[in-house]
Amino acid sequence: MDNKNQTHCNQHGMQGSLEVICGPMFSGKSEELIRRLRRAKIAQQTTITFKPHIDHRYGLEFVVSHNGSKVEARPLNNVHDIITIVNEVNASVIGIDEAQFFSQDIVSVICQLVNNNKRVIVAGLDLDFRGAPFGCIPLLLAVADKVSKLQAICTQCGHDAHFTQRLVNGNPAKFDDPIIMIGAQEAYQARCRGCYSIDKVFSV
Numbered sequence: 463m464d465n466k467n468q469t470h471c472n473q474h475g476m477q478g479s480l481e482v483i484c485g486p487m488f489s490g491k492s493e494e495l496i497r498r499l500r501r502a503k504i505a506q507q508t509t510i511t512f513k514p515h516i517d518h519r520y521g522l523e524f525v526v527s528h529n530g531s532k533v534e535a536r537p538l539n540n541v542h543d544i545i546t547i548v549n550e551v552n553a554s555v556i557g558i559d560e561a562q563f564f565s566q567d568i569v570s571v572i573c574q575l576v577n578n579n580k581r582v583i584v585a586g587l588d589l590d591f592r593g594a595p596f597g598c599i600p601l602l603l604a605v606a607d608k609v610s611k612l613q614a615i616c617t618q619c620g621h622d623a624h625f626t627q628r629l630v631n632g633n634p635a636k637f638d639d640p641i642i643m644i645g646a647q648e649a650y651q652a653r654c655r656g657c658y659s660i661d662k663v664f665s666v
Contacts, residue, residue, distance in 0.1 A: 478576035482602050484588035485612035486626040488652045493527035494610065495557050495585040500533070502555040502581070511535040511557035512544060514564055517644060525559040535559065541568040545575070554580060561586035562597040563642065569601045591628035591650070592637050594664040614652030623652035627659065637662035 481498070483491045499509050513525050515537040526532040535557075536547060541564050548556055556575060561568060561584045575582050588603065588611070590596040603609055616623040628635035628643065628650055637660055643649065653659075 478579045479581050479607040480572060480576050480602070480605060481581070481583045481608045481610070482599070482606040483583070483585040483610045483612065484599060484603065486587065486589065486614050486623055486652050487650045488528060489612035489614040489623070490527070491585040491587075491612060492525055492559055493529060493531055494612065495559055495583055496525065496527060496531045496533045498583050499555065499557045507555050508551065508553045509555040509557065510548060510551055510553040511559065512538050512547075513559045515539045516563055516642070517560050525557070533557070538564075541565060541571050544568075544571050548575065548580065556580055556582045558582065558584045559586075561602065562588075562590075562599050564598060566598050566601070569598050569605070572602065573605065587626065589625065590641050591626050591635055591639075592641070592660060592664050593625060593658070596641075616654040616657050617651040618657035619654060621654040621656075623654050623657075625653045625655065625658040627651045627653040627657075634659040634661070636660075637664075 483494050485491055499511060502509050511525055511533050513535045515522070522537045523535060524532045525535045538544065544556070558568070558572070572582050572584065584602055586599045587596045588599050614623040628639070630639070
């Protein structure tokens with residue numbers, strides 16, 4: 463944000479910001495996103511939530527956490543629609559769930575929102591099932607004002623889990639399997655580093 467915009471934000475008390483909530487599946491990312499959005503609504507701030515169109519596990523028009531909490535959401539195919547919709551409803555707080563499924567273009571869209579004095583709250587997986595950085599999340603983590611990295615509980619040993627284990631017929635998926643496969647407990651588990659299993663280790 464340039465100095466001119468920074469001065470404008472400070473004068474009006476509406477400085478934009480980016481908050482990123484990340485971690486493995488079942489760590490409570492969507493739940494935390496919903497909690498922050500609800501707090502903003504209680505403060506009488508106008509909110510809007512977006513999600514990728516491919517995430518239809520609990521219906522297209524809601525972000526739903528694994529514990530059943532939910533908030534209305536706009537499913538998107540094109541991230542550039544976000545700016546138009548935000549302007550139409552004059553939202554000051556924008557939630558984005560499962561951001562890793564969006565194209566890299568979402569980074570510039572989010573930066574534009576922040577520069578327009580919007581509070582943007584993003585939730586997403588920081589690592590894919592291979593243990594590799596997932597989509598746009600690494601870039602968003604780099605430019606975020608606030609990062610919340612959550613842990614789940616390992617289904618095998620009960621320790622803190624940082625990895626998402628994909629299962630195929632009860633066995634660990636292969637490294638070269640497709641990166642994106644929508645699913646929940648029937649296809650994924652949270653695992654600690656010691657219990658996580660993959661046939662080939664990711665390397666930079």
